[in-house]
Amino acid sequence: MATGKRMLFSVIALTAFIVQAHAHERMTDVVYNEHPLEMLEWCKNAEAMRNPEPGCFRNLPPEARDPTKIGHIAHGVPYDSHFILNGSTFSLHLVGRQRRPKKLELMKFAVLRNGREVYRFKTEQMAAVSDEIKAFFAQDSSWVLETAYEVIKDGKNLGTQLGHEKIFNYHLMAGRPAYFAIDKGKITLIIDGKPIGSQFDGVVHYACCGPYMCNPKYFPDGITFYGRREEQWYFGKVQVQGNREP
Secondary structure (H helix, E strand, C coil): CHHHHHHHHHHHHHHHHHHHHHHHHHCCCEEEEEEEECECHHHCCHHHHHCCCHHHECCCCHHHHCCCCCCECCCCCCCCCEEEECCEEEEEEEEEEECCCCCCCEEEEEEEECCEEEEEEEEECCCCCCCCEEEEEEECCEEEEEECCCEEECCEEHHHHCCCCEEEEEEEECCEEEEEEEECCEEEEEECCEEEEEEECEECCCCCCHHHHHCCEEECCEEEEEEEECCEEEEEEEEECCCCCC
């Protein structure tokens, strides 16, 4: 049995090497690595297979255990977030709340430009304060908003514009747009319009409580994340070498 497990992980490691080489073929200035993870028996249940905790794995790589590798996990922005874009002030405004029997409270927000409404949206209240809005920032001459349901750019669904069913964790990595895309049940990491690595059946995101530390973690020039293919979990790491020229 032990020999069989060693052979299985050898095959998985070889697959990870092939995936890394394939990523280099697609985008030569992006370094992509996968580390296959061994899940502990007590974690092999439906909830942990969907949103595991770091403690569910016995063989995390050093960078996943290093407390100095803080990075940034998108966990929500304040309701009064604002920024300056091309001389205009863009801000969020909580318009109202709607209580619903046996349902989560409905939150109504508006995006304001110099105090005038340019976009309105609704979202259900999440478990933690401000978790309804995942991100709100400027990209070039546009404003970008991410909720748990969609990514909006200048008032339009960005996932639809990019040709995907849905996207999440949209951010800038070394000046390049990066996000995870969901299409036909498969999840792909996209950087600067190019797919990186292989597809996954699941990627931990928007998780709270114990699984929170398995959410994608952003660095100025990279990202780490936990992805799953069937029942096998991986620790993924991407590093972009050099900023994109403006």
